[in-house]
Amino acid sequence: MTQILSSPILRLDQSWAYKVTVLADLLARRVTAIVQEASGLNLSQWRVLAAIGDQPGRTASEVVKITPMDKGIVSRGVTSLAQKELITRRASETDGRLSHLYLTETGEAIYQAIVEKLHRAGLIDVGLLTEGETESLLELLQQAIQASRERDEPRL
Amino acid sequence: MTQILSSPILRLDQSWAYKVTVLADLLARRVTAIVQEASGLNLSQWRVLAAIGDQPGRTASEVVKITPMDKGIVSRGVTSLAQKELITRRASETDGRLSHLYLTETGEAIYQAIVEKLHRAGLIDVGLLTEGETESLLELLQQAIQASRERDEPRL
DNA sequence: CACAAGCAGTTGTGATTGCAACTAATAAGT
DNA sequence: ACTTATTAGTTGCAATCACAACTGCTTGTG
Secondary structure, eight states: OOOOSSSOOOOGGGOHHHHHHHHHHHHHHHHHHHHHHHHSOOHHHHHHHHHHHHSTTOBHHHHHHHSSOOHHHHHHHHHHHHHTTSEEEEEOSSOTTOEEEEEOHHHHHHHHHHHHHHHHTTSSSOSSSOHHHHHHHHHHHHHHHHHHHHTTOOOO | OOOOSSSOOOOGGGOHHHHHHHHHHHHHHHHHHHHHHHHSOOHHHHHHHHHHHHSTTOBHHHHHHHSSOOHHHHHHHHHHHHHTTSEEEEEOSSOTTOEEEEEOHHHHHHHHHHHHHHHHTTSSSOSSSOHHHHHHHHHHHHHHHHHHHHTTOOOO
């Protein structure tokens, strides 16, 4: 059925954007707690660690691209992780501006331990949804992300 | 296919939790920009306003319940919105602790204007997904939220 | 009624964030 | 080659947030 009223209505409990927001916040709180307890890292430090663990050799700006983080935050994350000796920077030989990032042995251990805990907490796989549901959720989310990225500067 | 390796792997681009996080952040930035430009309100003030517009008479703690916000933030939001005369508090007659919140005329106007803009920006309805897709996305998100809420204190 | 326990809302504070200004290195244009 | 534009990454700072302590009201128990 189509909209009857002339002005659009915001029904929070029917807004996908709102639900995504609420869910993301719940997830962030749980991940933060787990990461904090397991390693003392904060959420953005963990995100940087995870992005590197996910694909070693990434540069800071690549981390920014795949992550919902400001480059300032990533920069600070990289610095502090390097100080804690969880990652190392290796300057690129072909481009003096960037360095590739790798987990140290300690970093790898912490990374694995946290992944394990997140896994058990159902924050990686989805124990709650069936395999098919998960798949379609992933697809829908990806579409929404893409669309949101494309729309990003439509000068409203 | 099931997992072959012994330790769970975090593939970011296949993690629903990660995608939800990225998407929520993209959405938050866009909503913030729109709201800021339209009204000068920040995101949490807008969220409070929206929660009241969505269902007038809500109390602050009800806003907290349906929203991913700390009660401190809601409290400050309510205070500042009241100062700007976008909402009014009406003390409950039956319970001296709480007050019901309502939009003023100005508040209503701003609320409507922002909803309109968000709508045009595709942040309420989903122009990007079909109706069926939207529906299943909503359902899946709701399930995930519920599950996440229930799991919230599993003392890991 | 008195007392304990719980809930609504406020406020203080250190930590975290987002933005923008800045440096340094590379790429592009002429 | 030289000048300009872009990109990587760092840093300063004001705004925002999360958490916890606190006040005051209400509910439950005896």
